Amino acid sequence: MRSRIDTDDEAGRTGNRKVTPEGFALALLVASSLQIMENLLPRIPLFPWMRVGFSYVVILPFLLRYGPRSAFALFLARNFITILYGGQPLTTFLIGSASGALTFLGLGQPVAWAYRRGWLGILGAGIVMATAFNGFQLALVNLTLIRHSGFYFQVGPILAWSLVSGALVALLILFSEREIEGLFAPLVVSARAPAAAPAPKPPGPFLIGLAGLAGLLLLPDFRIQLPALAALALLVRDRARILFHAWPFFFYLAWLHLFHTPGAYLWGESITREGVRQFALYSVRLADLILLGRWLSGRFPWQWAGKSRSPYLQGFLLSLPLFTDLFRPSLEFGREMARRLWAGQRKGVLAPAFEAWREKMEAAAMAAEGKGTEAGAEESGSQPEKPAPGGISP
């Protein structure tokens, strides 16, 4: 069997070697969406880590083509999106990110090197990365949270599952060759001379909002979260619609917190008092983060990103406004993927995910470009009443 992931060396020859902000943004959208979709699937209580890791269908090719730094940047950005919009505890983010750092920065280079030389196939690369990540995660969870030697009973199952999940990811990459190829040259930016620069935004409100975001993330306390929700409900338009569209996030929170939090039983023998409290707290926090994310996206001083030369930061910022509508497409192409697999269509099984986000990015880019032209017209005095844009409007 052959695959089509070009490495750095070959990519250089095709003139498509560097990570572009648009490529990174599209990869991040697809990876996060796959992650969210997977998070919605029920987990096995004793083995919650037993998941395929669908997002590695994007991250692993990124590693093999662009190297460990790019892959880790994508992985970290995906984790950040998941904590921002998935309402996961900070510990999950820290342990996941630390495990990823050890895996990508420790093993990424040797794996990519062995792959470039043809010693390692995608199958082996997938299994090595899955095994390393799961192993590091198991050790970190035990060192930081569990601290019980009995926890290592999971070594056998986790290694066996790494074998299965690594192989599944490799197979999905094989079945999604065409889509992954497109990912490496996703949206091409022309060197057209700027016709109209977006008006610079004052950074004050954005910085205040950013500090608020950090506070909401770090202080899961009703005394902080509830007043914030009240304030944001006043500040953000379409709040009810935005929150309604995010209902699967809240469903996920219910799955995690309401039914799996230990404590004193409140209703029946599944919902505990502590679980209700945790669910309420993290739901309010999630609502805060969603509404604040929407508020921030319209106030980002894009002139800053224009100065940054990092394609990762630019890509992350480019994708950020589109994440407020992350769940609906995730669910839609999750359903479509399941339908295709059920029908025995292996090739292009992940095509809906890639196509959906490509279309969204292109639509947003065209909208932004249209607004940019309007802003230019405003500056020239032809449309004085139109406000200048601040980037892609969500």
Add this chain to the structure above:
Amino acid sequence: MGLDAPGPREFSAGPQDPVYTQPMRRSRSFFRPLDALIILTVLVASVWGFLAFRMEAGASVQVFLGNKKYGWYPVSGEIHSVTIPTKIGPVLLELGAGGARIVSSPCRNKVCVRTGRIGHSHSEIICMPAQLLVIMTGSADDGSGKPSGSGAKESAGGSGNGADAVTY
């Protein structure tokens, strides 16, 4: 868009773009001989993991008050305490590091406190005056696989079958 350029960008849809349509070479294999070695190594390590590490200590405790299930708590992680409100007053239960013990109780003889720490499946701490039963279960689930209410009632009622201690 204005991310790294002062003006808006022009995005092309991709497929019609010459870079996008440039054929990418089929360069690497899905499977290489080294992959077989990796699969074999992980497989052997997994079998070793199954054989070398076994979970024998209980992973959560069930708390019963009278003939009712009060709640469940995991015993993994950092040591922490929970207060159980019983009919004779609050009982302080310490959990963590794979075990559980009663730290303080308003009962007279304090046998439940002297029971010490339990850490294996099906081991129990019983406090009769408080009508409290703490029983270790094998997995950190939220209700399945736990002792039935009637069984717990029997234990709390004084059968003492398998109990570590009973406070009278």
